[in-house]
Amino acid sequence: MTRPGRTAIVLGGLELVAGTLLILQARTLLPADSAVPAPAQYISGEGPTGPVADNSQRRQSARKIAQNLIAPPQLDVSQIQRIEPRPPLGELGLVSGPKTPMPGDWREMLLYRPVAISSAIFESMGRTVAISGVEGIGPDKTCSFRDVAWPCGQRARAAFNSWLRGRALKCLVPPEIDRFAIAAPCKLGKQDVGAWLVSNGWASALASGIYGKAEATARAAEMGIFGTPQ
The missing domain is CATH 2.40.50.90 (OB fold (Dihydrolipoamide Acetyltransferase, E2P))
Incomplete structure (x- = not known):
């Protein structure tokens, strides 16, 4: 087999592996009821043939991930205590009043x-x-x-x-x-x-x-x- 033929086989195998990994990643991130395009569509370079969903449908299909870690915890307002502000770090933070003229x-x-x-x-x-x-x-x-x-x-x-x-x-x-x-x-x-x-x-x-x-x-x-x- 000539060298160009071997190169074509190697490139085809790499495209097949890349397409397979992309499908696996999509199945992992999308919900179970989401449709995953066929491998041949990605290997051949063609996109999905179905209609593209609008932004509202995309937001509805998105699911929350680790919301207990990202969302802020529920706070009890009655337990919040107000403390005195810290003193200024220097004289620049002090507000000076009107100066009394002296001789x-x-x-x-x-x-x-x-x-x-x-x-x-x-x-x-x-x-x-x-x-x-x-x-x-x-x-x-x-x-x-x-x-x-x-x-x-x-x-x-x-x-x-x-x-x-x-x-x-x-x-x-x-x-x-x-x-x-x-x-x-x-x-x-x-x-x-x-x-x-x-x-x-x-x-x-x-x-x-x-x-x-x-x-x-x-x-x-x-x-x-x-x-x-x-």
Whole structure:
């Protein structure tokens, strides 16, 4: 017998064995009353000739396997006991309440478009801020220089506004919830606002402040309110 003939016989035998195993497996899984196609239909490669059952019929013919192991056990609700939840594994799981502002919560922030209302007080973003360490003069203040009176308060406020030009000031302020008038140190860029006011004679230094030398220099040079009418 030639080699191709032997190969055909071997392949035919393997197909027969495979078909037999498939039939045995189908008989094991299907119910006893289910019909199993003839071996010749699987060996020849042809499918079942009968009508294909719809999904509802397939669900009805399916049978449960080991339902005592898969189905959940019956629980007695009266025997269930509720226990307290375990504590969180870390601080991230804790819900934090509103934080109470403390003096240490003051921080530097930019106050935009400041407008001077006196020689050392300005308003910005709903806040009223007085420059700390200095004593300004009111806009209705009148100064006298060599028996000549002049409205130094208005001139001081105008000089402060002219220097600010609406530029943002960086000040140490409390949290947003506090909008009361405060005294705070401020800077315009890197320049100390209090130092500029006192050195130009538009405010006086407080006795407990740090601008005493600047006021002495302004008085000696007759700057601002210590000098001639502007």
